Amino acid sequence: MKPTGTRDHLLSTGLRVLHARGFHASGVQDITAAAQVPKGTFYTHFDSKEQFGAEVLGRYWEHRASNAIALLSDEAxxxxxxxxxxxxxxxxxxxxxxxxxxxxxxxxxAEMATDSRLVRDRLGSVFAAWTSLLSRCIREAQAAGEIRASLQPDTIAAFLIDAFEGAVLRAKVERDATALLRFESIVFSLILT
Structure with missing residues (x-):
């Protein structure tokens, strides 16, 4: 379906709602109320809440990927x-x-992988793209002698994502950055040496 202003507004608003409250805790009514549009407008643009969730996830990743590309390709x-x-x-x-x-x-x-094949497939695509972005930079670091070459770049990238997401989850529980700072300290002083 061709993007429209209302569709884009629903995705932007929905991203905020779903990120703050979670997929299952947010109904279509919550999303449309936050977007200040009639509930029927949602179904004009999306076949289901599941499709909407997959598209919100795609939008979230696109933003994250553009930031990642900028940092990971900075040749300075x-x-x-x-x-x-x-x-x-x-x-x-x-x-x-x-x-x-x-x-x-x-x-x-955590919330959707067992419930939705559509969202699980989108998550798989996101993790593959994220792994690829990190792997490219790791490969360059190995070629430059900055990271030992004994492990495959994809393996290192996947590990970094797994460990970072675990640290984010712990930071969510503890409501501070300690786990994230510990991740950085261990990774860059002991693992990627």
Whole structure:
């Protein structure tokens, strides 16, 4: 379906609602009320709440990916410095916002992976794209001798994502950045050396 102003507004508003409250705790009525549009407008643009959730997740990732690409491809820094800057920016973002929202990717993974094939497939695509972005930079760091070459870049990238998402989840519980700072400290002083 061709994007429209109302459709875009519903996605932007829905992202905020779903990120703050969760998928199952947010009804279509909550989304349309926050967007200040009639409930029927939602179904003009989306076949189901599940489709809407998958599209919201896609929008969230697009924003995250554009930030990641900017940091991970900044040739003014070495590849390892780019990785450090990337995770430091993610920690700053988490610390600046409310800790209770966590990461929409992690939230949807925990909440929707068993309930929705559509969302699970979108999550799989997001994790694959995220892994690819990090893997490219890791490969460059290995070629530059900044990271040991004994592990596959995709394996390292997947581990970093898994560990970071775990740290975000813990930060959500503890409502502070300690887990995120611990992640950065361990990864960049012991693992990626």
């Amino acid at each position: 820094r070495s590849p390892l410095q780019r990785l450090k800057a990337y995770f430091a920016s993610k920690t700053r973002d988490r610390a600046a916002g409310p800790f209770n929202t966590g990461c929409l990717i992690g939230n949807f993974s």
